[in-house]
Amino acid sequence: MDFKIDAFDRKILRCLQDEPQLSMVEVAERVGLSHTPCWRRVRRMEEAGLILGRSFMLDAVGLGYPVNVFAQIKIRNHEEPVLEAFEAAVRGHAEIVECFSMSGESDYVLRVLARSIEDYEQFLRKTLLHLPGVGAINSSFALKPVKVTTAIPV
Amino acid sequence: MDFKIDAFDRKILRCLQDEPQLSMVEVAERVGLSHTPCWRRVRRMEEAGLILGRSFMLDAVGLGYPVNVFAQIKIRNHEEPVLEAFEAAVRGHAEIVECFSMSGESDYVLRVLARSIEDYEQFLRKTLLHLPGVGAINSSFALKPVKVTTAIPV
DNA sequence: AATTGCATTGCAATAAAATTGCATTCCACG
DNA sequence: CGTGGAATGCAATTTTATTGCAATGCAATT
Numbered sequence: 446m447d448f449k450i451d452a453f454d455r456k457i458l459r460c461l462q463d464e465p466q467l468s469m470v471e472v473a474e475r476v477g478l479s480h481t482p483c484w485r486r487v488r489r490m491e492e493a494g495l496i497l498g499r500s501f502m503l504d505a506v507g508l509g510y511p512v513n514v515f516a517q518i519k520i521r522n523h524e525e526p527v528l529e530a531f532e533a534a535v536r537g538h539a540e541i542v543e544c545f546s547m548s549g550e551s552d553y554v555l556r557v558l559a560r561s562i563e564d565y566e567q568f569l570r571k572t573l574l575h576l577p578g579v580g581a582i583n584s585s586f587a588l589k590p591v592k593v594t595t596a597i598p599v
Numbered sequence: 600m601d602f603k604i605d606a607f608d609r610k611i612l613r614c615l616q617d618e619p620q621l622s623m624v625e626v627a628e629r630v631g632l633s634h635t636p637c638w639r640r641v642r643r644m645e646e647a648g649l650i651l652g653r654s655f656m657l658d659a660v661g662l663g664y665p666v667n668v669f670a671q672i673k674i675r676n677h678e679e680p681v682l683e684a685f686e687a688a689v690r691g692h693a694e695i696v697e698c699f700s701m702s703g704e705s706d707y708v709l710r711v712l713a714r715s716i717e718d719y720e721q722f723l724r725k726t727l728l729h730l731p732g733v734g735a736i737n738s739s740f741a742l743k744p745v746k747v748t749t750a751i752p753v
Numbered sequence: 754a755a756t757t758g759c760a761t762t763g764c765a766a767t768a769a770a771a772t773t774g775c776a777t778t779c780c781a782c783g
Numbered sequence: 784c785g786t787g788g789a790a791t792g793c794a795a796t797t798t799t800a801t802t803g804c805a806a807t808g809c810a811a812t813t
Contacts, residue, residue: 465653468770479792497656499619503751507649532745539752545741587699591686597657597664598693622799633763
């Protein structure tokens with residue numbers, strides 16, 4: 446499952462994260478290998494699960510979702526089936542783009558996309574508050590995204 | 600800059616978000632076009648900035664960053680140049696994967712990746728607390744990522 | 754209802770990129 | 784030093800992306 450990653454692999458990952466549109470030949474040039482071993486390393490890392498996959502980054506604002514809200518959720522019913530139902534529901538809602546179970550004050554923190562503040566209010570009242578086990582919700586609005594990356598330090 | 604997106608475009612975006620590894624021919628099949636117009640629509644959306652770009656999703660845990668921390672930051676000095684310096688510094692640190700300027704209690708919320716809890720403690724003391732303008736920081740640890748997606752509802 | 758113009762489509766051709774086979778090279782280990 | 788297993792790079796093949804161009808569809812106008 447987990448294997449040792451060497452300097453070449455690391456360079457490749459850095460390269461792919463920095464310039465995801467690069468072809469294998471270009472990646473190979475940058476890391477100092479020919480394209481074949483380079484490509485094979487990528488495939489190995491995909492098979493090993495180190496590379497989860499590719500993805501498209503879309504412009505949330507351009508697509509009509511300019512509002513980012515962090516919702517801190519307190520659960521009132523901590524029974525396992527309820528928590529699982531809650532998490533499944535979260536995964537099922539496209540507006541919820543991130544969810545972490547948390548230590549400390551809140552049980553979960555969600556990042557939610559919305560078309561407008563009013564829209565979020567509706568979503569909060571009609572959906573979030575009715576998710577399984579939900580007690581209280583504390584919403585904070587983002588004024589501006591300063592940094593959002595999927596890149597992991599390698 | 601912003602143009603109207605039609606049902607085909609929408610289908611294409613959904614397709615690309617759901618199965619980013621698909622070739623244009625396969626996308627075209629799914630949306631009911633031939634590959635050429637399909638490809639051209641993708642390019643148009645890239646040029647228009649609706650598609651920001653592609654990206655690789657790596658396994659943070661496998662790469663040694665199993666710890667997710669949300670750091671809520673209060674700024675003590677709200678002068679514009681200080682805020683800009685703070686934001687620039689944030690962008691410069693690879694461990695900080697997300698940062699939003701916020702309304703409400705905190706001025707900023709950061710999501711930070713760390714190799715361990717101790718590691719985060721070091722990062723907090725040696726780096727975060729010394730970023731320009733930083734007053735107080737309140738850190739909450741994630742116990743588990745329930746959902747993390749880059750997909751935007753379309 | 755016919756006509757014109759513009760944008761979009763789809764086919765076919767081309768170019769570029771990914772993928773595979775195979776002989777060679779490089780190391781680690783004896 | 785040799786030997787074996789893994790990794791490399793070249794060349795060939797397959798797949799995918801990209802472009803040219805003629806045909807189609809559709810809206811506006813007459």
